[in-house]
Amino acid sequence: MTVAVRAALVGVGPVGDRIVTCLRERSFPLAQPLRVMATRRRREVLGGEEFDVQETRAELLEGLDVVFFAGREGAKGASVEWAETAINNGAYCIDNGSDFRLDPQVPLVVPEINMGTVSEQTKLIASPNCSTIQLVVVLAPLHRAAGIKRVVISSYQSVSGWGQAAVEELERQLPQCLGDEPTEYDPSIFARPIMLDCIPHIDRFVPDGYTKEELKMVNETRKILDEPAMPITATAVRVPIPIGHSESVNLEFERPITREEAMEILGEAPGVVVIDGPTDDPNALEYRDAPEELQYPTAADLRQDEYKDMVLVGRIRQDETVENGLNLWIVADNLRKGAATNVVQIAEGMLERGLLG
Numbered sequence: 001m002t003v004a005v006r007a008a009l010v011g012v013g014p015v016g017d018r019i020v021t022c023l024r025e026r027s028f029p030l031a032q033p034l035r036v037m038a039t040r041r042r043r044e045v046l047g048g049e050e051f052d053v054q055e056t057r058a059e060l061l062e063g064l065d066v067v068f069f070a071g072r073e074g075a076k077g078a079s080v081e082w083a084e085t086a087i088n089n090g091a092y093c094i095d096n097g098s099d100f101r102l103d104p105q106v107p108l109v110v111p112e113i114n115m116g117t118v119s120e121q122t123k124l125i126a127s128p129n130c131s132t133i134q135l136v137v138v139l140a141p142l143h144r145a146a147g148i149k150r151v152v153i154s155s156y157q158s159v160s161g162w163g164q165a166a167v168e169e170l171e172r173q174l175p176q177c178l179g180d181e182p183t184e185y186d187p188s189i190f191a192r193p194i195m196l197d198c199i200p201h202i203d204r205f206v207p208d209g210y211t212k213e214e215l216k217m218v219n220e221t222r223k224i225l226d227e228p229a230m231p232i233t234a235t236a237v238r239v240p241i242p243i244g245h246s247e248s249v250n251l252e253f254e255r256p257i258t259r260e261e262a263m264e265i266l267g268e269a270p271g272v273v274v275i276d277g278p279t280d281d282p283n284a285l286e287y288r289d290a291p292e293e294l295q296y297p298t299a300a301d302l303r304q305d306e307y308k309d310m311v312l313v314g315r316i317r318q319d320e321t322v323e324n325g326l327n328l329w330i331v332a333d334n335l336r337k338g339a340a341t342n343v344v345q346i347a348e349g350m351l352e353r354g355l356l357g
């Protein structure tokens, strides 16, 4: 029997756009054209296809199996306003936003790790923050192997993590920064001009000096790994690139784990690509006289088709300053594996379990 799913999308920013792309690329079995909604009606091109975007209304959330939420967060945000209505009408809701992620009744899902937390009873399912998703895809297999004792993360996050307006802000600042005048900027997006700078400020500050983005990485990672007390500390930095988050991660383990073991474990881990070991870049020898050079991933690699939905890991090395320590460099597309791909994979997992269609 062919299964087909009646689906809707609420929110048409960069994440909504990538959800349309991922549904098409992955041949997700839609029963009818995707129903697309936002705050107001208009025509909009998403994933290269033109849609009649409707203003979100209760009657448009009827007769659906699943609703993908890619709206803004908070009291006036899409899932806070509309998820309950969709659920009461019989649909599952998969939410990209942060509003319900830490609710104990709501599974926080990365399919490579904890798809088993989704059931017929969990009508609302949350997808983690982009920086958390790429982190836990790598941490989970290492934790199973050697028991993580402590995590220190520094993230280097692209502007698209803030939304479409931030991508446009970066584009506006690009020509300005070549001139002599001070760069004009919109302080409602970033606190300073982002072009040619790194800003250690993502989301709002909380009283102890951390930012909410840093706390999301801490709390969401603990929930997904089911380790509520795991010592984790984070610094989140906005960097002037359009797409792709990078993370420098320091790990301390209960048991010894070598670079080679970590590379083997990660080489077999679902969703992970290890880019490490001797470089095949001919320029290393020809121009840099550096035969010792190793290969490593950067955000630019995410443009390659084979990497666009994967979490890339490199710079895997022993940290000799602690008993069982490793350092890693982790890169992923924040709009795809960090958001859209993850929610479509959740829906695929639900199809496999007979929860959809």
Ligand SMILES: NC(=O)c1ccc[n+]([C@@H]2O[C@H](COP(=O)([O-])OP(=O)(O)OC[C@H]3O[C@@H](n4cnc5c(N)ncnc54)[C@H](OP(=O)(O)O)[C@@H]3O)[C@@H](O)[C@H]2O)c1
Residues within 6 Å of the ligand: 010, 011, 012, 013, 014, 015, 016, 037, 038, 039, 040, 056, 069, 070, 071, 072, 073, 076, 077, 078, 079, 081, 096, 097, 098, 128, 129, 130, 160, 161, 162, 163, 164, 165, 334, 335, 338, 339
């Ligand atoms: N960007 C990332 O890297 C990333 C990663 C993981 C998770 N997320 C989360 O994914 C969500 C979407 O991100 P984005 O970057 O695509 O955001 P965005 O560019 O701000 O777009 C938000 C979209 O949501 C719609 N919307 C807002 N409030 C709504 C409401 N009450 N009812 C219906 N529609 C509403 C907006 O409608 P209008 O177009 O009509 O204004 C807009 O289309 C956010 O919750 C974000 O935190 C983002």
